[in-house]
Amino acid sequence: MARPLILVTNDDGIFAPGIKALISVAEELGDVYVVAPDKPQSGMGHAITVGNIVRLHPTDYYKKVKKAFMCSGTPVDCVKLAIAHVLPRKPDLILSGINHGANNSINVIYSGTMSAAVEGAMEGVPSLGFSHANYQYDLDFTGLGAYIKKLCENALKEDFPHKTCLNVNFPDVPASELKGIKICRQAEAHWSDSFEKRLDPSGKEYYWLTGVFEGKDKGTDTDIWALNNNYVSVVPTQFDLTAHHEISNLNTWNYEI
Template structure:
């Protein structure tokens, strides 16, 4: 009797036709049966947003005629995509959920804004081993070829081994050639932040509007962080937990007069 192939859910936040998700689908098709449920348009920076006051549409499509996986284009957020996939589309819980490959960084503090990682986190909350993949190249023409072998390696290990409870993986790739990539480092999230500015402008009708800009500042000099790994051409793998309790602070807060 043939062994059942793993069922792999693929999603993203850049939209179902983005080159990054097409590269991810290609790799996942070598590992199992693939179902794609992804936004019908870019949803970057949506974090863990869900649709509650509007209708959701989810249409079966085929982006490329020579591909065999099932694909669904969803009008909602990345998290909506995962919820719909698990509760309405798939006949069983997937063995793995992969999100990405994002066009742009989701390292350090960026993880909390990321639709890519929020999709992975949502799957993780439902007991599904999950990984978010991102490449530090925002270009639509980003080259995903050098990272495909690492995507496959990490996904295979995730399928073979039990993911620690309450954890998903945040994987970031530097923009580098295959020869320049040095390997994988398991890291912690760097202590970094954005110094944000709003560019104030006026539209042709005279109404003022704002365009968010900013500078990313990494004050963390540790050599065990995702930012250090990426700056030195390593693939960073950060285990991320979705229990946001600051356990170390409970004793201090209990000392307050509450």
């Protein structure tokens, strides 16, 4: 196989330590292009820029990559713009992350990191999103490379699941304590949201979103269980949102107008 073409993106911004760690691994595996946000885009979910423009600015910060661009848009914009405009052809692999903060369980739906990987799957490209349970910006990613590389090598070699990407989360322990990789389902959980009301200097109210994560799922096949037990969790993640199992129930309702 020719040297694979790899697109790297993230949602914490193009100069975040997490993407630097991911780019280092990607450079060992293939020819790397980077298109990533010019500012933090956490919580952007699958947002795209509609009704406004998007800009690309080249950067020579990453010396070993083919090309690198800062993008003014969302993580999904980055993937779309990279494929439509930056890369010489569709990539063989799309890597997103490493996010500073876990994207396990229900968090996947809010995650810009994972939405970039989901967009990759929608483009038919094997795509993996990586996140780390530790939020520290200066976290040491040393030792995670072997896990990332193993997953990427599998993704390039094996029959990668169609219409699916992989949601990879690292637990908050040193790499030496990792017990291995575990394929999981996303745990059922819920954010109990609250908003902290404050007053601005003019005396006007504003709100900060806060919340408590409530994970009551006791399954041992979940990403939360895996992370709590020092495994790297891998959840196959799809973009078909149809609840196929509910169609027959809904057909019992009366729709006569």
